[in-house]
Amino acid sequence: MALFSRKRRPMHLGSFPMEKIRRVDKPTTLITDNVRQVPKRAGFFVRAFYGDIGERAGDEIKRFITKNPLNAALGRIHWRQVPLHRGKPAPGKAPIPDDPVKLTEHIKALCHFLDADMVGICEMPDYAWFSHDMEGEPITTRHKYAVVVVIDQGFDTFEGSSGDDWISGAQSYRAYLKGSTITTTVADYIRRLGYEAQSHSNADGDVLQIPLMLLAGLGELSRIGELILNPFLGPRHKTAVITTDLPLVPDKPIDFNLQNFCDTCMKCARECPAQAIPYGDKVLYNGYEIWKPDVGKCVTYRVTNQKGSACGRCMKMCPWNKEGLMHHRLAMWLAIKWKWTHKPLIWLDDALGYGIRNPIKRWWLDLERIGDEVVAPPAGSNEGDLHLDRGKQRTRRPLAVYPPERHPAGDEKKTVPLDRRQGLVDAEIAARDLKALKETLKPNKNAP
Ligand code: SF4
Numbered sequence: 080m081a082l083f084s085r086k087r088r089p090m091h092l093g094s095f096p097m098e099k100i101r102r103v104d105k106p107t108t109l110i111t112d113n114v115r116q117v118p119k120r121a122g123f124f125v126r127a128f129y130g131d132i133g134e135r136a137g138d139e140i141k142r143f144i145t146k147n148p149l150n151a152a153l154g155r156i157h158w159r160q161v162p163l164h165r166g167k168p169a170p171g172k173a174p175i176p177d178d179p180v181k182l183t184e185h186i187k188a189l190c191h192f193l194d195a196d197m198v199g200i201c202e203m204p205d206y207a208w209f210s211h212d213m214e215g216e217p218i219t220t221r222h223k224y225a226v227v228v229v230i231d232q233g234f235d236t237f238e239g240s241s242g243d244d245w246i247s248g249a250q251s252y253r254a255y256l257k258g259s260t261i262t263t264t265v266a267d268y269i270r271r272l273g274y275e276a277q278s279h280s281n282a283d284g285d286v287l288q289i290p291l292m293l294l295a296g297l298g299e300l301s302r303i304g305e306l307i308l309n310p311f312l313g314p315r316h317k318t319a320v321i322t323t324d325l326p327l328v329p330d331k332p333i334d335f336n337l338q339n340f341c342d343t344c345m346k347c348a349r350e351c352p353a354q355a356i357p358y359g360d361k362v363l364y365n366g367y368e369i370w371k372p373d374v375g376k377c378v379t380y381r382v383t384n385q386k387g388s389a390c391g392r393c394m395k396m397c398p399w400n401k402e403g404l405m406h407h408r409l410a411m412w413l414a415i416k417w418k419w420t421h422k423p424l425i426w427l428d429d430a431l432g433y434g435i436r437n438p439i440k441r442w443w444l445d446l447e448r449i450g451d452e453v454v455a456p457p458a459g460s461n462e463g464d465l466h467l468d469r470g471k472q473r474t475r476r477p478l479a480v481y482p483p484e485r486h487p488a489g490d491e492k493k494t495v496p497l498d499r500r501q502g503l504v505d506a507e508i509a510a511r512d513l514k515a516l517k518e519t520l521k522p523n524k525n526a527p
């Protein structure tokens with residue numbers, strides 16, 4: 080970040096020059112008018128709790144957060160913030176500026192003051208609210224704006240890690256805790272000014288954060304599928320959100336050529352230990368044009384991983400997961416500006432060995448909590464580096480898609496087993512649906 084002067088940089092812009100990335104009116108991902116709201120019960124970690132993903136995942140999810148002692152310590156503070164997420168606004172309005180531009184700059188600067196890495200704002204689409212809460216009750220809150228806070232998961236630790244070893248869970252929970260500390264504080268502050276506000280974190284939230292990050296201009300949808308990739312952090316981040324009625328100015332989505340980059344690059348698909356990321360094309364899923372991962376495979380691996388506490392290997396291996404060095408920054412701007420650079424840059428990333436672990440950065444202890452005891456993990460630790468020879472032979476492996484019409488109902492308390500066979504059929508339908516939609520969107524050459 081030393082490339083430009085911080086002295087002249089206003090606080091609301093933060094450290095990363097996001098204002099230099101091209102803004103567009105619509106996201107680079109097609110979102111149709113047919114996006115359905117989903118209940119929290121449909122989330123795959125929740126489904127694991129209900130036994131939908133099988134007995135083993137159902138057992139392992141109960142110790143998922145506390146499986147590693149550092150993860151457990153971070154998780155405990157994170158979850159204790161949940162009661163502070165909501166509250167009533169002060170009865171009177173505080174004497175604050177009535178200009179939404181000034182208020183926007185103020186809220187963004189506050190988030191940076193509290194150590195957010197990036198902040199973006201969008202209007203809340205209805206579909207981004209969950210339909211039902213964990214008790215199965217309809218969610219009726221409708222704030223106008225979402226303030227999306229992005230937290231870097233930390234480059235150096237990813238350097239030392241395989242992505243699915245014993246630090247992987249704590250990498251996520253460190254960012255979740257930082258994010259929720261910021262959004263919970265800011266939501267409380269806004270309520271004290273007399274406006275509605277609610278914090279939404281990984282521990283408890285009423286909104287889907289992925290579309291909000293996209294709409295708030297903080298990244299593009301990547302091949303990893305359910306992950307928005309940011310030009311400066313790559314996929315290495317977590318988000319937390321404040322929804323509010325405080326008058327704000329939304330940001331526009333961005334386009335930094337990622338759709339072409341991910342079309343060419345398959346590194347995350349190749350390196351995913353569960354082989355859950357598609358090598359193939361996008362599909363139409365719940366009204367979105369998306370590279371859809373096999374979420375059943377991904378969550379099963381993360382929850383039942385015996386040689387690590389979670390998994391974020393797709394984030395670790397992505398060529399956009401870089402930091403600091405001048406030639407990395409140069410490569411990033413080349414990729415943003417010129418699509419023709421994508422192929423050589425992707426080739427170079429492997430050729431230079433990016434993705435292998437850096438032992439100097441390995442600072443944590445391999446520890447597992449079994450029952451009440453913390454022990455050296457009996458199964459050891461995942462030590463994977465690059466799998467250059469993997470990939471091509473696996474490209475035909477089918478991935479299942481689980482569309483919202485087959486999700487459990489919002490108030491379903493019984494086990495609803497994941498139907499993988501149907502998921503494979505639904506994957507073919509989703510691919511066909513996108514092709515059909517694209518046909519209808521083609522300009523009619525015969526039109527007068
Ligand atoms: S989190 Fe792990 S298992 Fe899931 S898609 Fe990424 S690499 Fe694959």
Ligand code: SF4
Binds near residue numbers: 308341347399
């Ligand atoms: S690894 Fe490659 S394909 Fe996967 S998200 Fe990163 S750039 Fe896209």
